[in-house]
Amino acid sequence: MQVASNDAPLTSRHRIALVVCYFGKLPPYIRLVFRSAAFNPTIDWFVFGDQPPDFEPPPNVNFIVTSIPELEKTMARACGTPVRIEHVIDLTRLKPTYGLCFETHLKGYGFWGHVDLDMIYGDLRAFLPDDVLDHYPRVYCRGHLSLFRNTPEVNRYFMLHAPGAPGYEGILANQDRRQFDEWPGIWKIFRYHRIPQYHKEVIADIKPPNLKTITRFEAEELQNYPSQIFYWHQGKTFQAYYHREGGLFDHEIAYVHFQKRDLEGPDFDPDTARGFTIGPGGFTPYDRENLSPEEMNLLNSDRPRPWRDVLRRRIDRVKRKIKKLRNRNNLQPRSK
Numbered sequence: 001m002q003v004a005s006n007d008a009p010l011t012s013r014h015r016i017a018l019v020v021c022y023f024g025k026l027p028p029y030i031r032l033v034f035r036s037a038a039f040n041p042t043i044d045w046f047v048f049g050d051q052p053p054d055f056e057p058p059p060n061v062n063f064i065v066t067s068i069p070e071l072e073k074t075m076a077r078a079c080g081t082p083v084r085i086e087h088v089i090d091l092t093r094l095k096p097t098y099g100l101c102f103e104t105h106l107k108g109y110g111f112w113g114h115v116d117l118d119m120i121y122g123d124l125r126a127f128l129p130d131d132v133l134d135h136y137p138r139v140y141c142r143g144h145l146s147l148f149r150n151t152p153e154v155n156r157y158f159m160l161h162a163p164g165a166p167g168y169e170g171i172l173a174n175q176d177r178r179q180f181d182e183w184p185g186i187w188k189i190f191r192y193h194r195i196p197q198y199h200k201e202v203i204a205d206i207k208p209p210n211l212k213t214i215t216r217f218e219a220e221e222l223q224n225y226p227s228q229i230f231y232w233h234q235g236k237t238f239q240a241y242y243h244r245e246g247g248l249f250d251h252e253i254a255y256v257h258f259q260k261r262d263l264e265g266p267d268f269d270p271d272t273a274r275g276f277t278i279g280p281g282g283f284t285p286y287d288r289e290n291l292s293p294e295e296m297n298l299l300n301s302d303r304p305r306p307w308r309d310v311l312r313r314r315i316d317r318v319k320r321k322i323k324k325l326r327n328r329n330n331l332q333p334r335s336k
Contacts, residue, residue, distance in 0.1 A: 093179065122254050
């Protein structure tokens with residue numbers, strides 16, 4: 001893999017490691033994800049999973065082969081409480097524990113964070129200035145990017161309790177399925193105990209599609225425009241939108257997160273492309289050419305979902321509801 005980097009040399013006082021747990025086959029666009037990681041050479045990734053890539057990842061991406069039973073044992077030993085992972089989706093609730101559970105791998109880093117693989121990273125260091133890292137033990141508050149100061153004390157803050165927030169014991173035992181890695185969980189815990197948290201909207205968190213329509217890319221917390229695209233170019237990610245007088249405005253963002261999108265892999269060489277757009281139809285080579293509103297809309301517009309896909313998703317939704325009802329019944333105390 002050809003490795004490049006963002007222009008600025010490392011002057012930060014804080015080493016950063018990002019952690020992902022991903023079991024099953026890696027997404028078909030994983031080369032693009034790792035390419036965007038490679039352009040952040042002063043940040044290291046640790047990917048824990050059971051199916052390593054069939055290509056050589058960049059030097060700052062480390063793949064650690066493990067299994068879910070092994071991970072359960074590691075987490076139970078570190079946290080001192082039973083851990084049960086029934087489905088890979090359960091891993092999302094366990095993210096705040098990673099600093100403690102993977103402390104051997106994270107030794108020597110000033111901060112660690114949890115991220116996802118359904119995202120394209122931009123120039124992350126541009127949004128992680130030293131003055132923020134100096135003063136906040138937690139930086140950013142999304143499940144797809146939260147950083148924690150890597151100290152024994154901070155790495156155990158998830159064990160604190162707060163009114164209205166789930167407790168870590170129930171989360172780890174999979175008895176409490178409420179969200180723990182974002183606002184309803186760890187945010188409430190930090191806020192209740194007056195632990196400083198830094199948050200700013202600097203990302204494109206793309207709204208998920210609905211059952212019948214693969215919707216165009218719109219960001220949850222950013223202003224959206226009638227004609228807009230999201231793209232990666234030489235280590236940076238952007239939201240670009242069309243100005244009425246004929247120009248494109250480029251708004252730099254930290255990354256693009258496209259949850260619940262079944263995007264195919266690129267039909268171009270991911271290691272040599274200078275840039276690419278990210279949209280409902282997948283990835284398209286892009287080298288910052290000027291685009292008309294019509295061209296932008298071709299890259300980013302609603303499209304109907306194939307009926308077979310709609311049917312499959314309806315069936316999956318029914319299965320999930322049945323499983324949720326069964327789990328709820330199993331958790332209720334039985335009458336004598």
